Amino acid sequence: MREQPLLQVENLTIDYILADSIIKAVRNASFAIGKGEILCLVGESGSGKTTIGLAIAGALPENAVIREGRIIFKEKRILGRGSKISTGKEDKIMMIFQDPASALNPLFKVGEVISDIIKNHLGIDNSVKIKEKALELFRMVELPDPERVFDSYPHELSGGMLQRVVIAIALSANPALLIADEPTTMLDVTLQAQILNLLLNLRRRLGLSMLFITHNLGVAAEVSDRIIVMYAGEIVEEAKTRELLNNPLHPYTRGLIECIPRTHIRYSKLKSIPGTIPDLRNPPKWCIFADRCTEAVDLCYKIKPDLIEFSKDHRVSCHLYRADKK
């Protein structure tokens, strides 16, 4: 008997309606996150990874439409916009963002924002208790001088501090799942490591599950238990982190790994994958990666490959592995 996963996403398909066209941002994405697991969504910009994160957090923009699919969290079906998801006092899904400076309203002290979130989620009405809770959270995310931070406006804090504030806000609801959308991309390199370590610590202490979204396979390799590689709105490969890095199957995944700069190999040229993402208003009916794939054969331009189980816990969507299986 396998344990029921914390979050299950089935056949998620999301479109963005624009003034004159429809962008098919995510198509048929299915995956699951176990309790206490860190799952990484890796892909270049426009691959639909942030859209999936927003869909799970219930914060898709107005012009996004969920065409198909289910999201099951703690055996309850959740979907749609707004705060409908959070009904219970605990077990919430919270999210942190790429740019902490723009994630916080510039006209409100960060203390006021976190107080509102605490009041809303924990149902505390006493302002002294709320502040105590907020300061406790600030200490938990290792913010220096929490009292001062509480009374600060976002523009008075540095980027690293703001990201800690955002993490504290996300933790204030006692979430079971934390969605981290590129939380270190906008930070300096030294801060990146600090924030990553903080997140890993919190996972250990609080038993958090995490959906970690990044375009950087290197970062993903450091933090994750499992990695899903996305390309142009589709999942192309999914495996445990070590397996994926040691035995990448999909040509795109292999390309991504080759793109990671390595310090120990001298004189090697940095590689890149030629070409650009296909037009998502009208994605090809055949393999989504065929146009950029160096190993594409005729079949790749005719039939879309299924996401098949190559080995235990290793799924890939590529015709190259079709023969091996059958």
Added chain:
Amino acid sequence: MPVSKEYLVKRIILLVFVIFGVLFLTFIITRLIPARPELLWAGPHATMEQIEKARKQLHLDQPLYIQFILYLQDFLTGNWGISWRTKAPVLTDVLSTLTATLELVIIAFLIAFITGIPVGVLAALKRYNWIDDLVRIITVIGASMPVFWLALIAQLVFGNWLGLLPSAKRADEWITIVTGFKSITGFYLIDSMLQGNLPVFIDALRRVILPAFVLAAYPFCLTARMTRAVMIEVLSEQHVRSLIAWGLPQRAILFKYCLKNTLVPVIASLGLSFGYTIIGAFMVELVFVWPGIGFYAAMSLLSFDYPAVIGCVITVAIFYCIVNTIVDLVHSIIDPRVRL
């Protein structure tokens, strides 16, 4: 959140400089541009004697820089010249008209903002809906209408054709005399209310409606358009998305957070809207025979009463600078980023 003392002092010093600049520019325009300023000053039908007197008044026999110093001195001591149309000192005339204008402008301004902001917010929330289209069309038409024309048409339709509202003056003289109404503050609505004088209050209220709504039309359109544009911008910002993701109820997000973000730039632009309103009052007061500074200025312009015109211009300009200073102070209170 009080204004920091430093900012207040800085802003007041700046105000003094700006008023000095206004006076300086007015001096240049009135004394250096005309070939013989005394001719303008004495009026179109002046005798040689009167022209000579005007020359003395303007200190035109002195060197230029002394002229300027004396001009400043005259301004500060209230020596603003004599209006040859009313034969009264300009300062006295101007001061006696101020409250009438303030009553009208404040009412118009309140109408414009109390209606403009909700309409703009509504349009932004109902984007891609017929409500938004309607608001956009009405406000863009309103912003394109000449205010004096709107005043004339409103007066014609509501005053004369439909006979719904009186369309001239602040109060019926007969009613004020019979009821023994005495204006103390100069604000008829407040005075009549304090004195419990219902007939005058109703009469004054009925008379203020048309000019106030006509005057409010332009700032209303400006406010609604700006509120809509800013709100749409705010709604798409990341910090709104994050509040949604953190599960705050929609009502709190819209009316606590987004509204404040929207109001800050709208309030910061109040000064300019006020400028448009007070200039609009020149024409609206003229049409509705409203005895304010706009009517006084327009009558003075029509009869080439130069000292009176200059008195009005300086008063309105200084008033505008003060309003702008107040708006800046309010802005610094509600937007922490300004307080630097």
Added chain:
Amino acid sequence: MSRFRQQRIILSLIIRNPISLVSLLIVACFVFLGISAPLTVPYPEDAWGLTYNVEKRFLSPSLEHPFGTDALGRDVFSRVLLGSSFSLVIAIGVIGLALFIGIPIGVVAGYYGGRIGTLLMRITDMFLAFPPLLLAIVLAATLGRGLLNLIIALAISWWPWYARLIYVQTNTVKTMPYIDAAKIAGIPGAKIIFRHVIPNALTPTLVQAALDMGSAILEAAGLSFIGVGVKPPTPEWGLLVSEGWQSINYAWWIVFFPGLAIMITVLGFNLLADALRESADPRLRRTILMRLGVKQ
């Protein structure tokens, strides 16, 4: 993507939207009528205000006189039509003169900065301390009535906006790498200004200026209405409204049609400004660029 290409895309975008198409048509009509009116008005002598015809006073609108006749028996339609020429002259004159004063001041202040820049911008601020139109009122009262004086008065109260706008633009352009490159190459300052700074800083200001023509017409009409604009019998729209005022209770058409002409013209410019603003919205434009098959 070349700038030319971008402008063509924005243009095609405007044509596709019905509202902006209407606005474009209004503006085009206004310009066309403004140019052709002196030659095509049905009653030229009425239009120029040279006649007095007792029998034809206060005729209500009819086929012969679509907008009726005024207190002196003149054809209101002819006067309104010729009024478009005057409005066109005023709009172009005011905006042109304001640009002529504002651009050099803004560019010099922005490019050289320092004490000269501060001084120039303080002078600009001094003008901006007046509420809109007030400065024009005092100038017009000082200069006296007349078409040229009206244009000068409005332009002098108008240029500071452009000086400010181009000052900001110049400051942005100044920090561009190609300006540094030109400086290092030893190209003299004046040449850099004319070759590089002005062309790059100018576009937004010129667009703004073209759209401001509506406001110029509106303000000129206001000045004429309160008696400091053009002299009668010039058929300027604001003055036409003012002339019809006395007889409004029995001849509403004398007031109504010139005012309507102002409103429609200004509406055309305002709608065009809205359309341009929308097309400049990056989120909106991206979708349109995608539709047109342009990769950014």
